[in-house]
Amino acid sequence: MSTNTAYYIPHKATWPVIGTVGLVTMLAGFANYLNGSSIGPTLMVVGLVVFIVMLVGWFTLQAHESEAGMYSTQVGVSYRMGMMWFIFSEIIFFAVFFGTLWYTRNLSVPWLGEGATKELLHSTFEATWPTNGPGKLGGDFKPMGAWGLPFLNTLLLLSSGVTCTWAHHGLLAKNRDQLIKGLIATVSLGFLFVTFQAFEYHEAYTEMGLTLGSGVYGSTFFMLTGFHGFHVCVGAIILSVVLFRSWKGHFQPENHFAFEAAAWYWHFVDVVWLGLFVFVYLI
Amino acid sequence: MSAVVVEHDHHADDHHDHGPAKGLLRWIITTNHKDIGTLYLLFALAMFFVGGSMAMVIRAELFEPGLQFVDPAFFNSMTTMHALVMVFGAVMPAFVGLANWQIPLMIGAADMALPRMNNMSFWMLVAGVLLLASTLFMEGGAPNGGWTLYPPLVLQPITVGKALPFAVFSVHLLGISSIMGAINIIATIFNMRAPAMKLMDMPLFVWTWLITAFLLIAVMPVFAGAVTMLLTDKFFHTSFFNAAGGGDPVLYEHIFWFFGHPEVYIMILPTFGVASTIIPVFARKPLFGYASMVWATASIAFLSFIVWAHHMFTVGMPIAGELYFMYATMLIAVPTGVKVFNWTATMWKGAMTFETPMLFSIAFVVLFTMGGFTGLMMAIAPADFQYHDTYFIVAHFHYTLVPASVFILMAAGYFWLPKWTGHMYNEKIGQLHFWLSTISVNILFFPQHFLGLAGMPRRIPDYAVQFADWNMISSIGGFIFGASQLLFLYIVIDTIKGGTGEKVSDEVWEEASKHSLEWTLPSPVPYHTWTTPPAIVPTEHVLDSH
Missing domain, CATH: 1.10.287 (Helix Hairpins)
Known part of the structure; x- marks a missing residue:
C-alpha cells in the first residue's frame, strides 16, 4: 500500500x-x-x-x-464508505421517481377513471397508460417504444459495464495498455449513449408530440430518463478524469480508490438504466 | 491500529504547531471536529433565537382574537418559516454539532473520518439557511403554505410569490449538507473507533447517532425529490401533482411524509442518546438495559419508515390503509416505552443529585412521555379526524420537540460545556433557567391541547372568541419561555468567558469517566485528542448487558 x-x-x-x-x-x-x-x-x-x-x-x-x-489503508476505507453511502443516497433519489411512476400508474390514474370522479368530473376519460390526464395536457402524443434507440442504448451501457471491468482487470494485472483501452471504450460508449438519448429526445419533441408537458406520462418519462442521462454525463466525466490520470501513470493495483469509485458509480448508473428500460419503456 | 498524524495540506503555510489557524480564517477553513462542532452549535443557537422570534410574533398575534400586529399572509409566513428554521436551522444542526464534538471524543478517534467534507457540510448548511432566509425580504414574502409545502397550495402565486425556487434550492442544499454529515458520522463510527471499543461498548449517544445517520441518508434524498417535482410542476409544465394531467396532489403528501416521519425521529433519536448519557452519570448507576436501548432505537428507526400516512388520515385513503397505518403507528409505543422504563429504572434507587443537566433530563423524560401519549391518541384514526389540523397536533409535536429535543440540547450544553471550555457554568442561573423554562413551557403548550380539542384550527391569525382565554394564557407562557432562553445565552457566553472561575476537574462530574471516554481527557479538551487511540474503554454504561 x-x-x-x-x-x-x-x-x-x-x-x-x-x-x-x-x-x-x-x-x-x-x-x-x-x-x-x-x-x-x-x-x-x-x-x-x-x-x-x-x-x-x-x-x-x-x-x-x-x-x-x-x-493509508484506513483512509481508503473511509473514502470507500463515503462513496458507498453517497451512491446509496442517489439510489434513494431515483427510487422517489420510480415510486412516483408506480403510484401514478397503479393508483392515481385508475382512481381518476372510476366511480364518482369519472361520473361527475370527466366522463370521457379512459384511465389507460400512457396518459396525459383528463385535461389532455400537452395535446396528442405518441409514447416512446422500447425496441429502437432505447434498446440499443441498453446494449451500449451493458457493454460499457463490461469494458469498465476489463479495464479494472488491466489495472490489477499492471497492464496499463488494457486499462487505458478499457477506459477509452467505456467513456466512448457512455458519451455515445448520451448522444443517442439526445436524438431520442429530439424525435420525441419534434415528431411524437411527447414533451415534459405531456401530462403525467411526459413528466415521469423525462424526469426519470433526464436525471439518468445527467448521471451518465457525470459518470462519463468522472471516468474521463480517471482515464487522464491512468494515462499520466496514476493508480497502482493496491491504490486506486478513484478508479473504484468511478467504476461503482458507473455500475450504479447502469443498473438504474435497466430499471428504466423495464419500467419506463417496456411495460 | 496506527497512530495519527495531523498534516498540512498543500495550501498550508509552514507553521508546525498543529494548532488552529490565526484569526477569523480559522473558522472558515477549519477541518477540526471541535471547531466545526462549535460552529454548528453556535449557528444552531443563533437560529434558535431567529426561529424563536418568529414564534413570538405568532404568539403576539394570537394573544387576542382579531388581527393585531401582522397581516394574515405574513402570519402564515411566520408559522412556515418558524418550523423550517427550527427544524433545519436549529435542532438538526445542534445535534450535528454535538455529534462533531462528542463522537470522536467518545470513541477514541483523532477526528472525523472525512475532515474536509465535514467543513463543507457546515457551509452548505449556512448557504441553505441563507437562501431560505432571503425569501423573507422578497416580493410576496417567505413561503406561507406551511413547512410541508403541500401542492397545489404552495404552487399558487399568493402563497409563495417569488419564494418557491429559493425554498426548493434551500432544501437541496440542506439535504446535501445533511447527507454529507451523515456519511461522515457513519464512516467515523465504523472506521475510526478505538480498536478496544466493540460496537456494543459504544455510548448510547454514539449508537443513536449512527442509526440517525442511516435515517438521514435514506430520507433526505426523498425530500429533495419531492421538492424537485414541485419546482418542475411550477416552472416546467410537469403534472406530477396535477390531476388534469393524470397526477395527484396526494402523491406529494405520501412522498413528503415518507421523508417527514423519519425526519421527526432524526430529531428525537439523538435526544434519546444524550438523555441515556446524562441520566446514568447523575444517578450514579449504569444505564439500565443498555442492549435493549440499542435495539429499541433500531426498532423505532425501522418503524419510522412504515407509518408515514398517519399524518394524512383525513386525506381519503382506503379503509385498509387507515387501519394498517393506525396499528403500525401504535406499535412505536412499544420500543419508546422500553426507553422510558429504562430511564426510570436507571434512576431507581440511584444516588441522585440534581444539577442542571439532570433536571433538564428528568423534565425531558416526564414531558416527552406526555407528548408521546398524545401521539398515541392521534394514532387512533377515527379520533384523529377530530384532532387533525387543530391546535391539539401543535401541542403534541411541540411537547415532543421543545421540552424533549430542545431541553435535552440545553442539558447537553450544561453537561459538556465545562468539559469543552474548562470553565464551570453558574449553577444558580442554570437552575433558574431550568425552572422558568419548565414552568413556562407547560403554560405555553398545555392549554393548546384544550384549544385543539375544542376545535381551534392551526395556522390561522384570528380565531373565534371562545378560544380567547387559553390563547392568552398560552401567549403569556410563550413570552416567559422566550425571555427565559436569554438566560441560556448569557450562561453560554459567561461559561466560555470563564464562568464561575472554578477550575473544573478532568472528570467534571463525579465518576463520569467510568461512563464515557471524553471525561478521561483534560479539561478544557486539547485541540487535538486521541492521536493514539485509548487502550481501555469505560464499560460502566454497558455493565448490564455484559
Missing part, C-alpha cells in the same frame, strides 16, 4: 467553502432566472465556473496526495 500508515488529517481546507459559494451562487442565479430576473443567468454562469474550479482544484489536490502516498 502507500508509504504512510498514519491516518491523514488535513489541517485546513479552502476548497469546501469555495465550492459552497459556487453552488449557492449558481442556485440563487437559477432561482432568479425562474422568477424572470435578468441577473439570473449571469449569476448561474459565475456560480458554475466557481464550482467547476473547485472540482478541478479539490480533485487535483486529492490525486496528488494519493500519488504521494499520504493515504
